[in-house]
Amino acid sequence: MNRPPFRDIPWARPGAIGLAPLAGYSDPPMRLLCFEYGADFAVTEMVSAEGLVRGGEATRRLLDRLPGEGPVGVQLFGADPGALAEAARIAAETGPGFIDLNFGCPVRKVIRQGAGAALMRDVGLISRIAGAVVAAVPLPVTAKIRSGWSEAEEAFIEAGRALEEAGCSAVTLHPRYRTQQFGGTADWSHLARLRAALSIPVIASGDVTDLGSYRRIIGITGCEIVMIGRGAFGRPWIFGDIREGLAGGVEPLRPLRERAAAIVRLARMERAWKGERQAVVEMRKHYRWFLRGIPGARDYRARLAGAETLGEVEAVIGELAAETE
Numbered sequence: 001m002n003r004p005p006f007r008d009i010p011w012a013r014p015g016a017i018g019l020a021p022l023a024g025y026s027d028p029p030m031r032l033l034c035f036e037y038g039a040d041f042a043v044t045e046m047v048s049a050e051g052l053v054r055g056g057e058a059t060r061r062l063l064d065r066l067p068g069e070g071p072v073g074v075q076l077f078g079a080d081p082g083a084l085a086e087a088a089r090i091a092a093e094t095g096p097g098f099i100d101l102n103f104g105c106p107v108r109k110v111i112r113q114g115a116g117a118a119l120m121r122d123v124g125l126i127s128r129i130a131g132a133v134v135a136a137v138p139l140p141v142t143a144k145i146r147s148g149w150s151e152a153e154e155a156f157i158e159a160g161r162a163l164e165e166a167g168c169s170a171v172t173l174h175p176r177y178r179t180q181q182f183g184g185t186a187d188w189s190h191l192a193r194l195r196a197a198l199s200i201p202v203i204a205s206g207d208v209t210d211l212g213s214y215r216r217i218i219g220i221t222g223c224e225i226v227m228i229g230r231g232a233f234g235r236p237w238i239f240g241d242i243r244e245g246l247a248g249g250v251e252p253l254r255p256l257r258e259r260a261a262a263i264v265r266l267a268r269m270e271r272a273w274k275g276e277r278q279a280v281v282e283m284r285k286h287y288r289w290f291l292r293g294i295p296g297a298r299d300y301r302a303r304l305a306g307a308e309t310l311g312e313v314e315a316v317i318g319e320l321a322a323e324t325e
């Protein structure tokens with residue numbers, strides 16, 4: 001199959017920083033905002049392979065992208081190699097940059113299906129899934145793993161080797177066990193060990209929130225490609241800021257005016273994407289992040305959470321921006 005060499009892909013070059021897959025967050029508007037602020041690539045929210053194969057409309061919509069987005073990977077989850085291969089074929093038809101396989105989701109609903117992080121206990125099945133997907137599509141296939149189910153069942157080296165052997169182009173490691181969910185700190189030493197064990201690129205994910213943590217993760221792990229998840233909540237500019245910081249400048253401080261404009265831009269894009277009602281509800285989870293560190297944030301957040309229309313949201317944000325000029 002005519003697959004482009006991974007290291008020749010611009011977004012896969014050393015130094016690339018991407019938006020991690022984030023269920024409930026990494027939808028087209030959020031991704032576009034991150035691209036506008038310098039993300040090199042992004043990954044969709046996780047998409048159910050079975051749902052895609054069944055033809056579910058809501059699932060199918062997760063594959064859509066907005067004009068202006070950069071390279072996007074479609075992340076699939078499931079436990080059946082045949083369904084994942086078929087889902088990858090369906091996804092490939094929409095022209096994504098790559099297909100990413102989810103072997104890390106710790107959520108019970110996913111685990112119960114034997115998918116996500118449950119697969120870290122069955123490297124044989126990981127290998128069959130990756131092999132089936134690699135054979136099914138002419139795109140780079142990547143996989144995102146955790147350190148293992150638990151400390152006693154560490155499996156990232158074995159899983160990484162199986163993925164490389166199956167023909168994956170890169171492996172992302174979020175170095176926490178399933179039992180840790182998102183708590184504690186990511187163990188970056190696992191990334192260093194995996195990088196030493198594989199010849200395909202290892203993409204680092206976990207606890208990068210600014211230039212300092214970016215420099216540290218690169219220094220400790222030797223990984224050349226990094227994904228940022230929670231660090232981009234309320235700070236879509238983190239990608240460009242890190243790059244500017246590396247180039248010798250300092251990380252720019254974003255004035256409140258710019259933060260306010262970014263919330264409004266996201267809210268408007270969400271409205272165009274999902275309709276007003278859903279946009280107003282789904283935007284609520286973003287406010288806490290955008291307002292972090294702002295005096296009076298709690299009151300503004302409460303008012304924003306109570307808003308029923310985008311017009312009301314914009315009025316509150318306008319007030320906030322004016323008050324703190």
Ligand SMILES: Cc1cc2nc3c(=O)[nH]c(=O)nc-3n(C[C@H](O)[C@H](O)[C@H](O)COP(=O)(O)O)c2cc1C
Pocket residue numbers: 020021022023024025044045046075102104105144174182205206207208227228229230231
């Ligand atoms: C709200 C939320 C949703 C997430 N959804 C996904 C997902 O759909 N697929 C996935 O592989 N990882 C998912 N993750 C994990 C992140 O991609 C990332 O690996 C993890 O949060 C650690 O990186 P961070 O510290 O930069 O957030 C999610 C994390 C969070 C906080």
